[in-house]
Amino acid sequence: MTPLYFGYSTLVSSIGRGKQAHLTALQERQSGLRPCEFEGRKLPTYMGMVDGLDEVSLISSLRHFTCRNNHLASLGLQQDGFEDQIAEARQQYGAQRIGVLIGTSTSGILETENAYRHTDHKTGRLPAAFVPRGRYTQDSFSVGHFVREYLQLTGPTAVVSTACSSSAKVFAAASRYIETGLCDAVVVGGVDSLCLTTLYGFSALQLTAPGPCRPCDAHREGLTIGEAAAFVFLEKSPRNGNRQTTVFLGYGESSDAYHMSHPHPNGQGAILAMEASLQSSSLSTSDIDYIHMHGTATVANDQTEDRAIAAIFQDTTPCSSTKGWTGHTLGAAGAVAVVLGDLCLQHGFLPGCLNTNTVDPTFSSQVLLQNQEQTIQHIMSNFFGFGGNNCTLILGRRS
């Protein structure tokens, strides 16, 4: 693919608001995970919660979008000057030439969960005030619609919802939208917020760890669910004044065609996605300095990912997962990992897995446990979702 430049980027997660907070947390190895207490319920697991979402207030013209997920999106858009930068870009390109592609898995489902708890006892109906708001909250397109309106963009817009690969796949789609001339630039992002569906759902699948997640650990017990919003403005040429910038170089997508919630044991789908990403970026394994693992810390995910990495790479390429900082932010995981990767490229370090004590002795890949100062040119990032949906992205640094 033709490389795309990161004009701007930003993110909010449980470790903080904006890129500086994330850089500090990554470098000082401070996790955002804490015991799970959500909507007045304590669950025997941890979570990566973004504080202050209830206090967010949307401007009156967008108030019908009010829900945790869109509050999170708006908080994200307000960091790092992102919304102002997009307003400038809108002047430059025209609102119609900028696309909006957002990934989410559960959108504003929390609103619907709450509405079901307040159904009318006699009629069984949902609260009258909620009914017209379903479109702007629970509906999967809601967050794409919200970001489009918030940033006053009118280009092609879609929400990709492929579980935990959602906001990785929007990068691939954005590349195609730009290459075919549908847009000149695209706001890509991922937004996913805490809800009972995922907290209880992953727990029912026995995939949530009792403590903070420990990716690649010999004694890992599962994932920690987090929430986050992350955005990148992708364009064809570098911004004036950006001496050094991050570029999106390639992508690979595949399906496991194996099972709805278990990865293929040999990592076949993951291997296909990684190989396709190398081909798309015209790079070889020796060009990759660091593999940013999906690394959810479930027994099956990490094991499969290790096998897939080992099948393609010599065992010398360092790899790690950043889920120990943010938790697994599900549909936002793609965009979050991309912006964290952007920070690693620009500041020259590799983040070692956080909370992990001993690497699983059965692993063959080179899992980092400590941060490592190092100039890096290329990062490969993996994302795997339910339904066997895989996506691998390659980022690079250009001077």
Next chain:
Amino acid sequence: MKIFVHGIGVLGPGIDNWESCRRLFTEQCSYDDSVTPAPMPSTLPANELRRSSDVVRWSLQVAQEAVQHSQLDPKTMATVFASSGGEVGILHKICQSLDSSLPMVSPTLFHQSVHNAAAGYWSIASGSQRPSTSLACYDSSFEGGMLEAATLLSTDQEEFVLFATYDVPAPFPLFDTRPLIAPFAIAFVLGKHALPMSLSMLDITVLSEHNAKTPTAMVHTRLESLRLGNPAARGLPLLHTIAKNLTTSVFFNYLENPQLQIDHQPCRSCPD
């Protein structure tokens, strides 16, 4: 973006498949929408079929029909699954089970709840390891899905894309938030090049605000209600054009401002 239609599947009230849809448009049959089909796609193994959602059954039925129609190997096809509501029936059951003194979510319901559940079941059933995108664009889900499929083909990423678009009404009380008129589903096998069995060539353009046209409507009142009453049925005017072998442009609403234009040419006169 120029792409080719190699196969079609369709299902809706009074429409059992592409052949019945084609006859409806070409033989001036009366449209009887009193019977809504209950699809049981044979591509799903019996145990999966038993616990599958309506959305999975509707989407896989049309996907299966389009692939059979194309006579191509589904393993060679990337997929685009576009739906506004996705797994509304599963979401309803989950919200019900969370509204209890002992809230819980069944593990099966949870993995069935993802928007890409239908696409996941399809990839397992068909064995296709090609890329798969599931998306949502509210009332523009047909148009958004068509664009996504066209970009996959036009960037030389894929030779074939199976594009399915489908929505089923949610159960009560969730239904009230999105009162769809009926279930509806369409699938196309789309390709980059003309093949001997190709039906049509489509040329897809997004129109700018000042070139906006009135969306193409269905003349028949009940079909027009269906078009407006289910996002997947927004594709009806294209099916009509294909069925009648018309060389013409079809216009679609796409989000608020831009519009989608699809120029249709029957493949009898397609360039090689």
